[in-house]
Amino acid sequence: MEQSTLGILSLYALLGMAIAILWLRHQQVLRQRDSIADRVGSLEGDLNSTTQRLDLLSRGVDTVFGETPELHGLLGVHRSLETAESLLFEQAVGVSSSESCAIATHAARAVLDGQEATIEEDKVTVHSGLAPLVERLASMLDAAEMHAEDLELTGPEQRRLGELFHAVERTDRAAQCYRQAHQLASEDASALRSLVTIQREEGDVEALDRSLERLLAINPDDAEVLEEQTLLLSGTDIERVVRNRRRLEALGIESVATTDEASIADLASRAHEVRKEVDPLSSQPTTAAGWTERAAKLMLVGEIISALESIENALEMDQSNPDAWMLHGRLLAAGDGNTSEAIQSVRRASALGEYGILLEAEILENDGRIEAAREVLKQHLESDPGDAEARARLALILLRAGSPEWAREVLNEATDLSWECAAMHVMDGRLHLEEADSHLDATGEHDEMILLAALTAFDEAIERDRESGLAWLGRSRALRYQGYHDEAEVAIVRARRLIPDHTSIPLESARLFLEMNRFDQANTMLTEASTVLHNHPSIPYLRGVIAARQGRLSEANSMFTKVLEMEPTHTRARLNRCSSLLLREDLTSALDDANILVEKNPGLDLARQRRAEVLMNLGDFVEAEQELRRLSDRNPEHVMALVHLGTCLNAMDRAEQAEVPLNKALQIDPEHSDAWYQRGLLYLDFGRMEEAFSDFKSAALVDKHHLDTRLKIAAILHEAGDSQKAMAAWRDVLDVDPEHLVARRRYEESREKLQPASQHLETQD
Numbered sequence: 080m081e082q083s084t085l086g087i088l089s090l091y092a093l094l095g096m097a098i099a100i101l102w103l104r105h106q107q108v109l110r111q112r113d114s115i116a117d118r119v120g121s122l123e124g125d126l127n128s129t130t131q132r133l134d135l136l137s138r139g140v141d142t143v144f145g146e147t148p149e150l151h152g153l154l155g156v157h158r159s160l161e162t163a164e165s166l167l168f169e170q171a172v173g174v175s176s177s178e179s180c181a182i183a184t185h186a187a188r189a190v191l192d193g194q195e196a197t198i199e200e201d202k203v204t205v206h207s208g209l210a211p212l213v214e215r216l217a218s219m220l221d222a223a224e225m226h227a228e229d230l231e232l233t234g235p236e237q238r239r240l241g242e243l244f245h246a247v248e249r250t251d252r253a254a255q256c257y258r259q260a261h262q263l264a265s266e267d268a269s270a271l272r273s274l275v276t277i278q279r280e281e282g283d284v285e286a287l288d289r290s291l292e293r294l295l296a297i298n299p300d301d302a303e304v305l306e307e308q309t310l311l312l313s314g315t316d317i318e319r320v321v322r323n324r325r326r327l328e329a330l331g332i333e334s335v336a337t338t339d340e341a342s343i344a345d346l347a348s349r350a351h352e353v354r355k356e357v358d359p360l361s362s363q364p365t366t367a368a369g370w371t372e373r374a375a376k377l378m379l380v381g382e383i384i385s386a387l388e389s390i391e392n393a394l395e396m397d398q399s400n401p402d403a404w405m406l407h408g409r410l411l412a413a414g415d416g417n418t419s420e421a422i423q424s425v426r427r428a429s430a431l432g433e434y435g436i437l438l439e440a441e442i443l444e445n446d447g448r449i450e451a452a453r454e455v456l457k458q459h460l461e462s463d464p465g466d467a468e469a470r471a472r473l474a475l476i477l478l479r480a481g482s483p484e485w486a487r488e489v490l491n492e493a494t495d496l497s498w499e500c501a502a503m504h505v506m507d508g509r510l511h512l513e514e515a516d517s518h519l520d521a522t523g524e525h526d527e528m529i530l531l532a533a534l535t536a537f538d539e540a541i542e543r544d545r546e547s548g549l550a551w552l553g554r555s556r557a558l559r560y561q562g563y564h565d566e567a568e569v570a571i572v573r574a575r576r577l578i579p580d581h582t583s584i585p586l587e588s589a590r591l592f593l594e595m596n597r598f599d600q601a602n603t604m605l606t607e608a609s610t611v612l613h614n615h616p617s618i619p620y621l622r623g624v625i626a627a628r629q630g631r632l633s634e635a636n637s638m639f640t641k642v643l644e645m646e647p648t649h650t651r652a653r654l655n656r657c658s659s660l661l662l663r664e665d666l667t668s669a670l671d672d673a674n675i676l677v678e679k680n681p682g683l684d685l686a687r688q689r690r691a692e693v694l695m696n697l698g699d700f701v702e703a704e705q706e707l708r709r710l711s712d713r714n715p716e717h718v719m720a721l722v723h724l725g726t727c728l729n730a731m732d733r734a735e736q737a738e739v740p741l742n743k744a745l746q747i748d749p750e751h752s753d754a755w756y757q758r759g760l761l762y763l764d765f766g767r768m769e770e771a772f773s774d775f776k777s778a779a780l781v782d783k784h785h786l787d788t789r790l791k792i793a794a795i796l797h798e799a800g801d802s803q804k805a806m807a808a809w810r811d812v813l814d815v816d817p818e819h820l821v822a823r824r825r826y827e828e829s830r831e832k833l834q835p836a837s838q839h840l841e842t843q844d
Contacts, residue, residue, distance in 0.1 A: 159189035234264030367397035401431035467500030508536030548578030752782035
């Protein structure tokens with residue numbers, strides 16, 4: 080019994096334990112289920128979030144592709160590059176060189192296909208999405224150690240690939256592609272031109288020369304290439320320089336080096352001679368002279384940064400080279416904020432025997448330090464008073480600073496030997512022209528003796544140096560002032576050939592064409608001048624004169640106002656604005672300008688005449704008479720003053736006194752139509768019809784377009800009842816003004832009066 084009980088109890092215990100274990104296992108399973116449910120829920124949330132983000136990204140990509148469909152093709156380019164990189168670098172099995180070239184060629188063509196989708200209006204552009212793919216292709220070619228000739232591309236494809244590399248600043252790869260493109264298509268100059276651009280930017284003078292020579296082989300008459308190579312070879316390869324200049328002359332292009340270019344070419348020539356003696360077989364600079372030569376050539380073609388690097392290499396090798404220091408100063412001056420360093424370099428060159436005073440003064444002047452430039456030249460002349468070039472430059476600085484008297488004093492202190500220099504005579508002529516301008520502003524007329532002195536000075540300069548462009552420019556201006564327009568045009572053409580980039584050339588040409596009434600050419604020259612001369616008062620002034628002569632008074636007034644805002648003391652602009660305001664009947668503003676002119680320039684007769692005319696239009700005949708009498712006292716033979724005085728006296732019912740100035744005006748100038756007309760009005764008031772009619776006829780004979788005179792003649796004949804003569808007179812009025820309503824009506828009336836008489840004569844027949 081006890082054993083049975085024990086067995087039963089043991090069985091219960093086992094069952095209890097089993098149940099407990101099963102319960103615990105059940106609880107564990109429940110916990111695992113809850114954990115899995117939580118994880119599944121979290122995963123579902125992550126999947127939903129990821130799905131939403133992918134959906135948003137997909138819509139965004141669709142939107143971008145919709146606006147820029149060319150990006151569709153870039154995905155294919157990306158896949159092609161991925162495949163190419165995998166085949167070249169990530170495969171366990173190596174590929175042959177020919178297979179590698181084929182793979183790289185396929186990738187390059189994929190990039191070119193992607194570039195085709197971004198070409199706009201035949202212009203090569205690199206889309207922002209394509210640029211990193213081009214960089215990636217370049218890196219892949221670098222890693223595979225492949226060159227442009229390894230790619231199985233055509234000449235045009237090589238050129239396009241080079242343009243892509245050039246656009247992302249991989250100039251090494253671009254240069255390779257351009258060279259290969261030229262080899263495959265030697266007659267295609269576009270790749271070679273792009274290669275020239277890279278070589279110029281990198282300062283590779285020898286390679287640049289070879290490329291320019293190849294361009295000339297393709298097109299021997301390419302003027303731009305001829306001019307650039309001429310600058311590049313200045314002072315080193317005389318034979319090819321002469322060849323290029325002859326070709327340019329045959330094309331009708333003057334090839335004359337400027338003063339700066341000649342100076343730099345001289346430095347290059349000296350450096351070239353030294354380099355040939357030291358290391359004649361070296362194509363790369365190994366000496367200070369070689370680096371100086373390269374820097375000079377690079378400066379001539381406009382590559383300042385590369386030139387500066389070369390000249391610094393020269394100075395590292397030889398600190399005692401005056402040419403290198405002089406060129407270093409020039410290059411520093413060409414940049415911004417390097418004035419002090421540039422002057423130090425020029426002074427080092429001067430200390431080593433180079434002539435640098437003019438360059439030092441020029442650098443200071445260009446930096447706006449006029450006083451410093453003046454002091455430098457003044458100190459130099461104290462130690463070397465016979466330096467004519469420095470003396471002329473000092474006078475020019477003083478003239479530009481508004482001190483012509485001081486400039487004249489500097490020239491007067493020169494020795495007789497200094498006057499053998501053309502620059503001194505050019506400066507003498509410029510001072511005479513400045514005096515002529517001042518006389519014109521003060522009196523309204525040119526002083527012929529001053530102009531003759533100016534012309535003589537410029538002729539003296541040309542006699543000593545026929546290649547002085549400034550002398551020819553000054554001669555043109557002096558001849559224009561004297562009214563010799565044809566000779567002035569010849570001189571300005573000569574000046575343009577000698578100094579084509581001088582800023583005064585287009586401005587002086589515009590003034591000359593304006594005086595010759597060639598307005599289209601004048602406007603063309605003003606457009607050219609405005610690209611160089613910003614905010615120069617002469618440009619709007621000349622535009623205003625052209626507008627006034629073409630009858631566009633509103634535009635002319637606006638231009639003259641603009642000039643006066645820039646330069647309130649501009650006499651001719653204010654005088655012209657006063658005239659335009661008078662014609663537009665803005666009498667108050669015109670009187671303000673006239674008062675300022677008379678106050679500032681009491682000797683300017685035209686200003687007093689304009690003031691009197693404005694006062695007459697305002698009805699202030701008393702003040703107008705006083706102004707006209709002051710003008711007549713100053714200039715007793717001023718015809719317009721006498722005519723206006725007669726008009727004023729007649730308007731004030733002083734007709735007896737009015738006849739005296741009108742008679743005097745006609746004695747001085749019998750061809751003055753206004754004088755005849757005003758005296759005719761006077762006789763008309765006196766009732767002296769025959770004398771009035773005679774004066775009106777004289778006025779019409781002198782000026783066939785004088786409308787008021789013809790109206791008076793027609794009115795007198797019409798009132799006299801002479802229909803035949805009246806009709807002819809009214810016809811003359813209509814010839815001058817076809818829209819004149821009164822003349823048209825009176826003409827019809829006279830014709831109707833003649834018709835019955837004509838019919839009566841026909842009946843008698």
